Amino acid sequence: MKPQIAVSDLCKVYRVPEREAGLGAAVRSLFHRRYRDVLAVDHITFTVQPGEIVGFIGPNGAGKTTTLKMLSGLLYPTSGEVRVDGFVPSERQPAFLRRISMVMGNRNQLAWDNTVSDSLYVLAEIYGVPRDEFGRTRDELVELLEIGDLLSKMPRDLSLGERMKCELIAALLHRPRVLFLDEPTLGLDVTMQFRLRRFVAEYNRRSQATVILTSHYMADVVSLCPRVVLIHQGRLLFDGDLVRLAEQMAPFKLIRLAVGNGGGPTIQNVLSGLAQPVTIIEQNERRYTLRVKRTDASPITARLLNDLPLADITVEDPPIEAVIDQVYREGVNG
Amino acid sequence: MNRQRMNLRGGWALVRKSLFSYMAGRGFFWTLALGWMMGPLVYMFVWATAAKAGAAGGFERGDFVFYYLCLILVNQFTYPVSNWTVGDVIRSGSFSSWLLRPLPAIYEAIGADVATKMVCMPFSLAVVAVLGLVLRPSFAFSWPAALAFVLALLLAQGLRFMLAYVLALLALWSQRADALLGLNDTFLFLLGGQVAPTALLPGVLQRVATLLPYRYMAGFPIEVLMGRLTRTEVLAGLAWQLGWLAVAMLLHQFVWRRGIRHYAAVGG
């Protein structure tokens, strides 16, 4: 199938003025401006099929938002090719703009002092949504987002979470084929984040709209995105299944156990008697966290269950944040 | 009041902080200064042209030029910025952080005021110098007039600052108190020596101008400098300045106490 988004060798270079501290440097900068070239996006290549949900992850300043802006036409690439739905985004053709939509976590497009329904009406006209379709889409979204009667209120009177819900309706009113979400859960409470994720998943299922999501919250990515693109210092480090990344980067598991009362050997005895390597990461009175190789997890767990009076035991994958942090620091190797 | 209680170090640090941040944005401030000098410039040309045929109200062309060039500088020296530095801070809610500091809130306002003027003054002085060379104002210098001018100028700044600060504090009560600003500006324009030197105002307006504080915020020091006032008039004017300054300070106390109580009650 023809990809909906095709990015090839995409680059973005910023010229940033260099300025040092101090009065002398400030005076000098009046006459002679020095610039530095910053490679924000470094030869990125990937494709996205229609209906996919892809998560862009990476540390701050990695180039995620820059890439997103190039995909939506807000930013001109320095070099390379971008094609979204057959269009070149930077040409900003009205037909292209009607097919996409963007939601930014820390910015609102809804007018502060007009009721939400008024703003929605204006947007419907701007995007040329037929009257009856407008009503249907709006009602559907209101029901999905469980908004109730917020439509008659003004954004200035809404809480952050309520505002974000209204922003989503505004963004989806014209049924875009591609939806860009730039940190949509920023600052929202846990319940709202959960609801938002559920909504995005359901919306994608119903409408088959392609969703590109950037987020710092791993929970967003883990629960929503079967596929992640990892961008670090402008370069694409990984493109694929997040679980596969974790298995590749951190081929170990964590065993958390709590030793109960009762006699028998101490945990140190048991551990030293094991053939496989075990590292104790954490120890808190009777609670221990052990790190073992993925393949060793089962036999070691069996031994522990057998030899120790355990009050509790769980076997977990390492927290995804730790994996990602390791990737940022060490890169993806092997 | 010992040094510790007055926290002059803190106050001076505030001036420096404002100064550095304003200097970085000097384009913004110079544009502001340009805006402030437009009014006096227009009226300078108007009156100078009017006086070409002959003196108008006792002012020759050169007198008008001098008067208005001075007005640009005096206006710059006394222009109050409290509505933005204080009013906006109150409206946005950051005022609470001022209240937590071991520093009277008025220090912030003074700091911002001083810093604004330090950044704008070089620009205004440069423009006035150039205009002075081109337009040839007429001026007779005298030591007593100059000294009285300095005194009147300082009092004018104090008075104008205080009144503007009190108006800005009204934001503690009402979200839309800034509407009064327009009113204040219009009075200053009419009675403060901007549309015309006070001496040229028609009868009843002139009398009102002598009573209200606006003349003493801008026009009066220039009249003193030009030596057109008699000794009694100068002393009377200075007395009016002091009187209105006292009124402004009393008003400040009142507005501050009630305002803070209201602000704290509503939750800031």
Next chain:
Amino acid sequence: MGYYLRLIRLFIGTSFQRETAFRANFAISLLNTALTLIAGLAGVTILFGQVKTIQGWTFPQALTLVGVYLLVGALRDICIGPSLETLGGLGGEIFVGGFDFTLLKPVPTQFLVSVRNWRLWALGDLTLSLVVMGVALARLGQALTLPGLALFLVALLVSMTIVYSVLLLLASCVFWYRGVPLTWIFDSLIQMGRYPVGIYPGWLRLLLTWVVPVGFITSVPAQALTGQVPALTLVGGAALALGLLALASAFLRLSLRRYSSASS
């Protein structure tokens, strides 16, 4: 075409709802209108209390000029002023960061940023300015002839085109120099249009006629009203206006390209 007209109607509607959301807005607008009027009239009245004519202009003629000045201000405040302020004025989109949303809309950007905010209270200022002009004409003892009115409307159109172009230029500058809300500069310079351009010394007069055409904006329509404007001036003005409009639109396009090349 209908699409654009429909959008304009919508923008007027939402702006009106915004304005009427708070009752205090109405009182404040009224107050500001009154103050603008007083300030405008006071200057001229006090001036002519001291002299009979200034640069050949009599009191009624100067009053006409005040009326035109207020009219131009009111026309600007109805639509293009507030719209362009949202783009590049104090606290405008470019500073706060909402401009990206404007760019994402499938509507030509120049159209959107020029007509999206309306301030209907300015209609009050408009009415008052017409009253002032009416009084001035009455004092001049001149009746308004049809050709006179036609010339005036043409001059006014030229005026507003110049005002729009200058405001658009200044608002676009904000893309290049983000610290300064430059539309303020226009407000400062237009003050010079309160009085006949002839009062300024030669070099300034040239500047004000051809570089920042403040003279064209106020003096020419006023003269058209009193039937004193030569046709050549109007033609020259129209040419200037169209030239400025083309320049401003091109500059906006250039500024948008810059924004999309360098925004971070």
